[in-house]
Amino acid sequence: DTEVTQTPKHLVMGMTNKKSLKCEQHMGHRAMYWYKQKAKKPPELMFVYSYEKLSINESVPSRFSPECPNSSLLNLHLHALQPEDSALYLCASSRGGKDNEQFFGPGTRLTVL
Amino acid sequence: AQSVAQPEDQVNVAEGNPLTVKCTYSVSGNPYLFWYVQYPNRGLQFLLKYITGDNLVKGSYGFEAEFNKSQTSFHLKKPSALVSDSALYFCAVPGGYQKVTFGTGTKLQVIP
Numbered sequence: 730d731t732e733v734t735q736t737p738k739h740l741v742m743g744m745t746n747k748k749s750l751k752c753e754q755h756m757g758h759r760a761m762y763w764y765k766q767k768a769k770k771p772p773e774l775m776f777v778y779s780y781e782k783l784s785i786n787e788s789v790p791s792r793f794s795p796e797c798p799n800s801s802l803l804n805l806h807l808h809a810l811q812p813e814d815s816a817l818y819l820c821a822s823s824r825g826g827k828d829n830e831q832f833f834g835p836g837t838r839l840t841v842l
Numbered sequence: 843a844q845s846v847a848q849p850e851d852q853v854n855v856a857e858g859n860p861l862t863v864k865c866t867y868s869v870s871g872n873p874y875l876f877w878y879v880q881y882p883n884r885g886l887q888f889l890l891k892y893i894t895g896d897n898l899v900k901g902s903y904g905f906e907a908e909f910n911k912s913q914t915s916f917h918l919k920k921p922s923a924l925v926s927d928s929a930l931y932f933c934a935v936p937g938g939y940q941k942v943t944f945g946t947g948t949k950l951q952v953i954p
Contacts, residue, residue, distance in 0.1 A: 733885070760940060771932055771944035772886065785940060819885050827874050827936035828893045833885035 735820050735834035743842050744810060750837045752803040752820030761803045762831065763795060764819040772819055778803060779825065810841045844869045846916075846933045848945035855923045856953050863918040863948045865933030875916040876934040876942070877907055886932065892916060903927070923952045 733754045742748050754761070760779050764772035776795045777785035783795065792814075794806040803820055817838055821831040845868045855861045867873055874893055878886040890901025897909045907918045918931060930947050937943030 735885075769930065769947065769949070771947055774941060777940045779940060821885075825940065828891070830876055830888040830891055831886075831942065832888065833878075835885045836883075838883070 733820055733822055733832050733834035735818075735837050737837060738835065739838045739840075741840045741842065742807065742810065744812075746810075747806070747808045749807065750805040750818055750820075750839075752805075752834055753801055754822040754832065755801055756822060756832065757800075758822035758824055758832070759800070760823045760825040761797065762819075762821040762823075763803070763805050764821065765814075766817045766819055766836070768817075776805075807839075810839075812841050815839055815841045844873075844935045844937050844943055846875070846935050846943060846945040848931075848933055848948045850948050851946075852949045852951060854951045854953060857925055858922050861920050861923040861927070861950065861952070863931050863933075863950060865916045865918065865945060867914050867916060867933075867935055869935055873909075873916075874936050875907075875909065877901065877905070877916075877918050878932045878934060878944075879903075880930040880932065880947075882929070889918070889931075923950075925952045925954050928952045 736751045763775040766772045775789045778797045781797045792809050796804040817836045819836045820834040823829045823831045847866045876891045877889040880886045890899050892899050892909045900906045932947050933945040
């Protein structure tokens with residue numbers, strides 16, 4: 730199984746809502762990532778988990794809260810978002826190391842009203 | 843700092859013609875270079891990578907890339923473009939511990 734799955738595919742939320750994005754991989758990858766992508770732009774790294782521990786936080790606002798319950802799952806908890814947070818949120822995984830590619834999920838299209 | 847540049851925002855090519863999407867790199871040491879493709883409303887998909895060895899790397903969907911050390915380039919190529927190849931293409935390089943630096947992306951439009 731070389732697939733990364735993400736749910737939901739689409740999410741519309743108000744600025745006072747709390748929601749969560751979910752990501753799952755069964756490739757045994759030790760590194761998992763959250764990216765934010767605006768239209769026609771490259772993905773921007775948000776968080777990296779390595780062996781289920783948060784290893785990189787790219788100065789992301791605290792209204793985004795990542796969680797890695799186990800080696801296959803990655804969550805992104807959302808609270809009090811702003812309209813400018815509307816974007817495609819991508820999850821990825823890899824074996825780690827500079828020579829290994831990342832496997833991306835299809836993304837969650839988030840709209841904040 | 844490791845970086846890649848994609849000089850073209852968009853490339854148009856007629857179906858059946860060869861295509862090239864350009865990427866140049868700036869890295870210290872031996873470069874690891876990647877190409878990813880993103881179809882509309884989808885995540886990125888890995889196409890191919892250069893780690894070491896043969897300068898011509900073959901990847902998915904008939905794509906290949908040529909590593910040129912003297913020109914610091916890693917251009918993506920395909921002998922005969924398909925309409926279904928129309929997508930956004932990203933060149934990438936490891937940007938640090940567990941990070942990847944992506945190029946700005948090139949939109950490929952294959953015209954029937």
